Amino acid sequence: MSHTADPSLSSFVPHPSTASGLPSLLPNESLILTIDSLEVRYTLPSTSTQLRTLISTSYLTSHNFCFTTSNNALKAIPLKSVVYEGKDSLESYTSFMGRNPKVKFIVRESEPVSIVKSGQQTSTCFLSVTDGLIILKTDLQKTVHEKLDLALFRKEWLNDVNSSNNKKKEEGFKASGAGIGGIIRRKKEKQSTASAQINAAFDGDLESLMRNAKNVLQLAEKCKAKMSREDCSDVDELSKMLEGMGVVGGVTKEEAGDDYMGMLAREINDWIVPKLKKMDSDKGKIPIMNITDLYVLYNRARGLDFISPSDLLSSLKGAERMFKGFRLKDFGGVKCVVGKSFREEVLCKRILDEVGEKGRNVYGLSKILGVNEVMGKCIVEELEVGEKVCRDEGVEGTKFFKNEFDRFCEEAGITM
Amino acid sequence: MAHRRRGVGVGKKKAANKSGPNTSSAAQALAKDLNEGDLEFVKRSLSSLETELTKFAEMHSDSIKTDPAFRSKFLKMCALLNIDPISSKQTLLGSALGIGDYYYEVAVKAAEVCMATRTKNGGVCSVEEVKRLLRKKGSSMTKVSTDDILLSISKLGVLGGGFRIVTLEKKPYVVSVPTVLSSDHTDVLTVAQSDETGVKGCFSISDIVNVKGWTEERAERAVETLVREGMAWVDEGGAGVKSKPQFWVWSVFFQQNDEDEDEGE
Numbered sequence: 059m060s061h062t063a064d065p066s067l068s069s070f071v072p073h074p075s076t077a078s079g080l081p082s083l084l085p086n087e088s089l090i091l092t093i094d095s096l097e098v099r100y101t102l103p104s105t106s107t108q109l110r111t112l113i114s115t116s117y118l119t120s121h122n123f124c125f126t127t128s129n130n131a132l133k134a135i136p137l138k139s140v141v142y143e144g145k146d147s148l149e150s151y152t153s154f155m156g157r158n159p160k161v162k163f164i165v166r167e168s169e170p171v172s173i174v175k176s177g178q179q180t181s182t183c184f185l186s187v188t189d190g191l192i193i194l195k196t197d198l199q200k201t202v203h204e205k206l207d208l209a210l211f212r213k214e215w216l217n218d219v220n221s222s223n224n225k226k227k228e229e230g231f232k233a234s235g236a237g238i239g240g241i242i243r244r245k246k247e248k249q250s251t252a253s254a255q256i257n258a259a260f261d262g263d264l265e266s267l268m269r270n271a272k273n274v275l276q277l278a279e280k281c282k283a284k285m286s287r288e289d290c291s292d293v294d295e296l297s298k299m300l301e302g303m304g305v306v307g308g309v310t311k312e313e314a315g316d317d318y319m320g321m322l323a324r325e326i327n328d329w330i331v332p333k334l335k336k337m338d339s340d341k342g343k344i345p346i347m348n349i350t351d352l353y354v355l356y357n358r359a360r361g362l363d364f365i366s367p368s369d370l371l372s373s374l375k376g377a378e379r380m381f382k383g384f385r386l387k388d389f390g391g392v393k394c395v396v397g398k399s400f401r402e403e404v405l406c407k408r409i410l411d412e413v414g415e416k417g418r419n420v421y422g423l424s425k426i427l428g429v430n431e432v433m434g435k436c437i438v439e440e441l442e443v444g445e446k447v448c449r450d451e452g453v454e455g456t457k458f459f460k461n462e463f464d465r466f467c468e469e470a471g472i473t474m
Numbered sequence: 475m476a477h478r479r480r481g482v483g484v485g486k487k488k489a490a491n492k493s494g495p496n497t498s499s500a501a502q503a504l505a506k507d508l509n510e511g512d513l514e515f516v517k518r519s520l521s522s523l524e525t526e527l528t529k530f531a532e533m534h535s536d537s538i539k540t541d542p543a544f545r546s547k548f549l550k551m552c553a554l555l556n557i558d559p560i561s562s563k564q565t566l567l568g569s570a571l572g573i574g575d576y577y578y579e580v581a582v583k584a585a586e587v588c589m590a591t592r593t594k595n596g597g598v599c600s601v602e603e604v605k606r607l608l609r610k611k612g613s614s615m616t617k618v619s620t621d622d623i624l625l626s627i628s629k630l631g632v633l634g635g636g637f638r639i640v641t642l643e644k645k646p647y648v649v650s651v652p653t654v655l656s657s658d659h660t661d662v663l664t665v666a667q668s669d670e671t672g673v674k675g676c677f678s679i680s681d682i683v684n685v686k687g688w689t690e691e692r693a694e695r696a697v698e699t700l701v702r703e704g705m706a707w708v709d710e711g712g713a714g715v716k717s718k719p720q721f722w723v724w725s726v727f728f729q730q731n732d733e734d735e736d737e738g739e
Contacts, residue, residue: 088546120543214543245508249515256519260526264537264544267530271547274523278554281520310539350585350635357582361549363539364578367633392652393634432597432636432651456702 073124073134077331077383078324081117081124081132086217091118091205094317118205120214138215212265217272252277310363322369323376329356331383334397343428344405345397346437349374349386351430352395390436390443406446409438410460413447417457524555580618581626583608585637588650595724596704597651598663601639603725604648620646643667647725653703658696661686663705666723675727676709678720697721 074082083089093116116125122134255277259270267274314321330352334345349371357364365373374395378386384395412418412426424434438458441447448461467473531538531552538545587607588599601623608615608623627648630637636652642664649655655663662677665685671677682693700706700721707724711717 088543090542208541209543212543242508245512252515252519256522256526260530264534264541268544268547271551274551275547275554277519278523278551281516281523312540313542348635349633350630350637351589353630353633354582354585354589357578361552362535362545364575364582366578367581367629367631371632388634390652391634392636432592436652451702 071134071136073122073132075132076324076328078327078377078381079115079126079130079132080324080328081119081122081134083119084121086214087119087121088214089117089119090209091202092116092314092317092321093118093202118202118209120209120212123206136215137209138213212268319369319372319376322365323373323380326356326370326373327377327381327383329359330377330395331381331397334384334395337428338397338399340428342426344408345384345400346389346394346429346433348430348433348436349393349395351433389433390440392433392436394433405437406441406444409441410446413458413460417450417459419455419457423458520555523551527552527555577622577626577629579614580608580622581630583611583615584623584626584648585630585650587611588637588648592650593704596700596706597636597649597653598640598705598723599648599650599725601646601648603728623648651703656696658692659699662693662696662700663723663726666706666721666726673727675723675725676720677723678718680718 076082080089114125114127116123118124121138122136124132124134126132255270255273259267259274309318309321309325311318330347334347337343337347338345353367353370356370371393374386378384382398384397385400387394387396387400408427409423412423418426420435420438421431423438424431427434427437429437438447442449442458442461445461445463447458448463450457450459527548531548538548584604587604588597591599591603591607601620604623605618605620608618624639624646627637627639636650638649640647640649640655640660640663642660645667647663662682665671665682666675666677668674668685670685671681679690679693679697682688682697683690686693697706700723701708705723705725707722709720709722711719
């Protein structure tokens, strides 16, 4: 086994990060563990005796081991480059001479990296890179080992490769597949495969479902598509809102411990900022969302372990202060988050252009602005209070117009 | 003798027309059978997936909470099938303080119910109605109580979206819009809720004048706001009818109907 001789940080793969500094994840990737204040030790090949140190926050994802460098850049060690050695001896290392174990990653560029464990006393949480080795020593040793073990066992990165190469195999012509009899036979085969997939997925523990998750997801997608073709029932406003909200990692108190609020703020920031940006880029929409809607949608995206309204509010305040990706704002007593690019004067001009000569009701304005009616009403009433628009309540309901009273008074020579 | 070319030309066309309808109807029947069988299988598969996922969630809820990689996959499956994966459990401390997963779940789902019905009731929905709709939402909500809803909605108040509870004739209602309701507005809703108008949920201006002793103008002004906000509907009696308009409060009227149905059961 040959090792790469370059253990410098530049040899690690640069990794993109989100607005809050967390590693950007692939669709199939998930953040498993965050270790704060990790000490990274490494030696460069030219000065192999000189130990360099940096304090880093590191992240274990299903695909990578990432850590931040001194200039806040994120570096990644792909887990596909890791070979786990001496796994069974973890317990013996732990107990040996009462010392804590450590994990060494042997650094290579594209070849598998092997991890060796040995006992060494340490009370801090740090990672060191020595002559092509990354040595992981941490108080969270057991947790790190367990999570790392599981990630290496599951090999989630292989699913990406499989899905990208997931081309339908072309089968040669078979007489048994021809004709109506062939169609019926193929249908039966598909159905029995699907049933077998469901049975296999739920026959046992987490791992069997994890292994078969891709098949189950595909099957569910197909079924839903088929059902939606058959059932053309109306989709209500809430369903529309829930669409495209995705699934978030859903940091839990059990995992994050003391840093729960910090992690929650990061997660919310990374979830809401792209949505506000998308609203901003959609023609005519304004990047605004009321916090009650956000509470419902965010918890739905989490799927479980719902957060409390006050936790959401605290996290939003924290995320606003730390990452500045959005702002909190009050519209007529309704708390909202608005995108970074949001300008009140732009919104005001936009609404004045829209109401035009003929005026518009709240429903029409909300539709144009891409917000729900409650939000639209708050916005337009806020402008009404600021004397930018005025209402006309007639037989057609309430319509809003540009407030021209000042101009009328001026033209009529009336001073107010 | 020259070979007769059967199967071409007008003769073939006629023959095809004769036998055609039978063949095609048989094929159509077969296709229909196959499609129906397919649909039946899809429905069965979906139902089986839903059952298995729910069962799985109950059995492995702790592991799901502590395994982010698995959780992500599991939630994708649940989201796709529109399943609520975890049934939050009520704890003793949580019940006392109104905190914990269960209450947040009730808050989220109650808010959803209020949002979904807002176009009909203008954002005023009786807690009984919210409870009825929540109980339809899944196994975790079958035992939800009025107190649970009241506690959960009170927690939503900090988000500043207008969610609050108002009491009309001793019955609690969830208001899910930031509209400020003056005492006149709530008085009108109380009249709608009372038995004095004949039909619960339905009233006229003269009912308000009679019950509250207001002037017609005051009653009209209060009702106008409720109509504008979508909380009350106007029934003008149809073309050619010279009766005075009647007003319907959706949430009160439908609550009454549901109570009647429940009694019937």
